[in-house]
Amino acid sequence: MKKGNVIVGQSGGPTSVINSSLAGVFKAAKDGGVDKIYGMRNGIQGLLENKYVDLKEYLKDGLDIELLKRTPSSYLGSCRFKLPEISENEQMFKDIFAILEKLEVKYFFYIGGNDSMDTTKKLSEYAKAINSDIRFMGVPKTIDNDLAVTDHTPGYGSAAKYIGSSIKEIIRDGLVYNYPSITVVEIMGRNAGWLTAAAAIAKGDDCEGVDMICLPEVDFDIDKFLAKVEENKTRSQVIAVSEGIKTKEGKYVCEMSRGDVGTDSFGHKALSGTSQYLCQLIGEKTGCKTRSVEFSTLQRCASHMASRTDVEEAFIAGSKAVEAAFDGETGKVVIFERISTAPYQMITHVADVDKIANVEKKVPMEWITSDGMNVNDKITEYIRPLIQGEMTQIMVNGLPKHIVLK
Amino acid sequence: MKKGNVIVGQSGGPTSVINSSLAGVFKAAKDGGVDKIYGMRNGIQGLLENKYVDLKEYLKDGLDIELLKRTPSSYLGSCRFKLPEISENEQMFKDIFAILEKLEVKYFFYIGGNDSMDTTKKLSEYAKAINSDIRFMGVPKTIDNDLAVTDHTPGYGSAAKYIGSSIKEIIRDGLVYNYPSITVVEIMGRNAGWLTAAAAIAKGDDCEGVDMICLPEVDFDIDKFLAKVEENKTRSQVIAVSEGIKTKEGKYVCEMSRGDVGTDSFGHKALSGTSQYLCQLIGEKTGCKTRSVEFSTLQRCASHMASRTDVEEAFIAGSKAVEAAFDGETGKVVIFERISTAPYQMITHVADVDKIANVEKKVPMEWITSDGMNVNDKITEYIRPLIQGEMTQIMVNGLPKHIVLK
Numbered sequence: 001m002k003k004g005n006v007i008v009g010q011s012g013g014p015t016s017v018i019n020s021s022l023a024g025v026f027k028a029a030k031d032g033g034v035d036k037i038y039g040m041r042n043g044i045q046g047l048l049e050n051k052y053v054d055l056k057e058y059l060k061d062g063l064d065i066e067l068l069k070r071t072p073s074s075y076l077g078s079c080r081f082k083l084p085e086i087s088e089n090e091q092m093f094k095d096i097f098a099i100l101e102k103l104e105v106k107y108f109f110y111i112g113g114n115d116s117m118d119t120t121k122k123l124s125e126y127a128k129a130i131n132s133d134i135r136f137m138g139v140p141k142t143i144d145n146d147l148a149v150t151d152h153t154p155g156y157g158s159a160a161k162y163i164g165s166s167i168k169e170i171i172r173d174g175l176v177y178n179y180p181s182i183t184v185v186e187i188m189g190r191n192a193g194w195l196t197a198a199a200a201i202a203k204g205d206d207c208e209g210v211d212m213i214c215l216p217e218v219d220f221d222i223d224k225f226l227a228k229v230e231e232n233k234t235r236s237q238v239i240a241v242s243e244g245i246k247t248k249e250g251k252y253v254c255e256m257s258r259g260d261v262g263t264d265s266f267g268h269k270a271l272s273g274t275s276q277y278l279c280q281l282i283g284e285k286t287g288c289k290t291r292s293v294e295f296s297t298l299q300r301c302a303s304h305m306a307s308r309t310d311v312e313e314a315f316i317a318g319s320k321a322v323e324a325a326f327d328g329e330t331g332k333v334v335i336f337e338r339i340s341t342a343p344y345q346m347i348t349h350v351a352d353v354d355k356i357a358n359v360e361k362k363v364p365m366e367w368i369t370s371d372g373m374n375v376n377d378k379i380t381e382y383i384r385p386l387i388q389g390e391m392t393q394i395m396v397n398g399l400p401k402h403i404v405l406k
Numbered sequence: 407m408k409k410g411n412v413i414v415g416q417s418g419g420p421t422s423v424i425n426s427s428l429a430g431v432f433k434a435a436k437d438g439g440v441d442k443i444y445g446m447r448n449g450i451q452g453l454l455e456n457k458y459v460d461l462k463e464y465l466k467d468g469l470d471i472e473l474l475k476r477t478p479s480s481y482l483g484s485c486r487f488k489l490p491e492i493s494e495n496e497q498m499f500k501d502i503f504a505i506l507e508k509l510e511v512k513y514f515f516y517i518g519g520n521d522s523m524d525t526t527k528k529l530s531e532y533a534k535a536i537n538s539d540i541r542f543m544g545v546p547k548t549i550d551n552d553l554a555v556t557d558h559t560p561g562y563g564s565a566a567k568y569i570g571s572s573i574k575e576i577i578r579d580g581l582v583y584n585y586p587s588i589t590v591v592e593i594m595g596r597n598a599g600w601l602t603a604a605a606a607i608a609k610g611d612d613c614e615g616v617d618m619i620c621l622p623e624v625d626f627d628i629d630k631f632l633a634k635v636e637e638n639k640t641r642s643q644v645i646a647v648s649e650g651i652k653t654k655e656g657k658y659v660c661e662m663s664r665g666d667v668g669t670d671s672f673g674h675k676a677l678s679g680t681s682q683y684l685c686q687l688i689g690e691k692t693g694c695k696t697r698s699v700e701f702s703t704l705q706r707c708a709s710h711m712a713s714r715t716d717v718e719e720a721f722i723a724g725s726k727a728v729e730a731a732f733d734g735e736t737g738k739v740v741i742f743e744r745i746s747t748a749p750y751q752m753i754t755h756v757a758d759v760d761k762i763a764n765v766e767k768k769v770p771m772e773w774i775t776s777d778g779m780n781v782n783d784k785i786t787e788y789i790r791p792l793i794q795g796e797m798t799q800i801m802v803n804g805l806p807k808h809i810v811l812k
Binding site: 014041042045046071072073074077078079080161164165166168169170172173174175176177178183201202204206207272291292293294296297298300301302303304305307384387388389390393395396397398399400401402403404 | 420447479484570571572580584607608610612613697703710795801802803805810
């Protein structure tokens with residue numbers, strides 16, 4: 001029996017594979033002989049309210065693990081909660097550590113994105129400050145793929161696969177009539193265009209591909225955009241735009257239609273409506289029929305189209321975090337290094353969590369075409385291995401089966 | 407060698423399985439020894455412009471047929487074109503028949519919905535009037551499931567399966583935070599709520615199900631709707647609404663936000679924005695975070711989530727139309743009769759096309775709860791067999807492979 005218990009939490013926006021990382025943590029901890037494996041309900045925020053479960057009571061056998069790998073969103077629930085600086089509210093840190101001590105937790109795992117890595121960083125720093133031997137490890141997760149240091153992030157491959165498949169289907173649908181129609185698909189990505197760029201993988205010998213890809217990395221020029229649409233207005237077009245595209249004055253395109261937009265607890269603006277606004281402009285300019293499609297939450301929860309590579313890598317990230325913590329690491333995060341693209345070979349390391357927290361990785365400008373309105377083969381080569389393979393769904397009565405914590 | 411050639415066209419909005427019906431027509435005609443099997447490009451409208459292909463040149467082997475069954479949208483292209491009354495423009499009928507005579511066509515198949523059945527009806531009536539022996543058969547298709555006489559329509563089962571799966575995923579995603587959020591999902595269906603009702607199948611022992619289902623069959627009462635949302639505002643909710651919901655004054659909800667909406671060539675209003683408008687009202691009323699999701703074209707083209715039952719039935723509908731035409735039928739459409747639900751047994755018949763053209767079948771009021779804000783088990787029992795089974799996708803390089811007519 002391993003000395004000390006494990007606690008694991010999930011934080012930030014859900015993905016199709018965040019539960020696979022949870023499965024990876026659970027399996028590795030259990031195989032490592034850990035007595036209690038606790039799951040925080042709703043991340044660190046729930047933990048502060050003493051909300052946690054004993055995961056061994058819920059994940060009983062191999063089938064439960066397989067279902068967990070196929071269930072989208074965060075099995076344990078999530079939160080959007082930013083830990084204060086230690087100096088601002090030391091009491092909160094004391095409270096968290098008191099709960100961890102009570103539960104005899106020695107290993108703490110937090111699965112999430114930028115903001116969650118910030119949480120992991122602060123907790124490990126506080127542990128150091130108070131000479132606690134509790135180890136804190138981050139497990140990366142985000143469909144946005146915007147974490148620094150790591151080659152890519154679990155969650156991205158599945159979202160990219162869903163986007164690629166759906167764009168292919170939308171292109172088939174959009175080209176069906178004998179008159180031009182223009183479809184603008186809005187894809188998530190506040191500051192980084194990784195997800196929107198995944199629209200490029202639709203193109204192939206059985207698909208015309210999208211006509212334009214507009215990323216937040218490039219200042220969005222409405223006149224240039226409309227001119228390009230106008231140029232091809234005799235045929236149907238499908239255009240992929242990021243929700244986060246901004247003009248060179250720094251104004252979000254979605255703000256141009258809606259005026260002021262709300263912000264969340266991290267101060268992030270609520271973005272939505274970009275494609276709709278552009279469709280309106282295109283309709284006025286060209287007189288063509290337009291259609292706006294927003295993938296919305298579908299792109300982050302469509303586990304029925306998950307990439308097996310992504311699911312397996314998410315699982316590996318979870319288990320490698322446990323392995324590293326057992327080896328004495330703390331304040332670290334599991335990262336991926338790509339050894340080669342063809343054939344695809346990937347290995348994991350651990351890196352200091354402060355190298356990854358609060359840093360955003362964007363699409364390199366060399367992967368964007370010089371006119372700023374598409375991407376080149378570099379990015380499709382990068383994405384392609386990440387979308388390989390499918391998870392055979394466990395279908396019950398015609399629908400994919402999930403596992404739910406009640 | 408069968409005397410006389412075959413021509414087949416696809417019309418109206420695309421579905422995930424309209425190509426499976428095309429495959430069924432093609433296979434049965436080929437097996438029946440037909441020399442030339444023509445495909446109209448963009449339906450009757452393309453035919454009028456002499457646009458057609460010799461399908462044997464494109465569908466070479468069994469793999470092509472399998473790919474066709476897995477390719478969404480209309481392989482041959484589609485049109486939205488309403489044939490005039492014969493008395494209004496007889497010349498157009500003369501033109502069509504001249505082309506058919508030139509191609510030595512004896513069997514004409516038209517795969518489509520209400521409007522396409524109207525086309526089939528008029529052409530068969532004209533054939534009768536001029537003593538032509540060309541036979542005209544309809545093959546039903548519509549995700550809307552609103553065709554009369556038939557138990558259900560090919561295309562519906564796959565759309566329902568996609569809706570059920572995606573709603574399950576959205577519910578998992580929507581319940582992830584520890585504060586209430588309200589998601590309104592907008593689903594297609596102008597006058598009939600079959601598709602929106604399919605949201606009900608998400609509910610099960612692994613899914614909380616949706617909180618409300620609002621169909622166009624019931625007058626939409628905004629105050630009652632908001633009161634019900636308010637009642638449960640301490641928890642997260644997912645609500646499914648049809649794009650076609652109207653107030654008792656007959657005003658589309660989507661018109662309330664946007665004012666006047668455009669119409670298509672059939673005089674149908676362009677509906678969209680219902681969920682967005684309701685989210686705005688809900689936000690104002692409850693102060694909760696809201697999210698609007700529109701399945702948009704995804705629900706009719708997501709062949710990656712097609713129901714195998716639906717794909718196979720669509721194929722059967724195509725081949726049965728050919729069989730009936732060979733047997734001398736004309737002015738008919740293939741319909742489905744459900745012999746039993748459990749176990750599911752279905753047989754086909756042919757019915758007069760004028761029984762199905764221009765008639766809309768709605769969700770029976772007995773299948774809607776008495777408060778008008780949900781559906782009961784009758785409809786889930788009805789839908790369940792139609793979503794059974796999956797089509798193994800033919801994956802190439804991480805994405806489903808399609809077959810495309812170039």
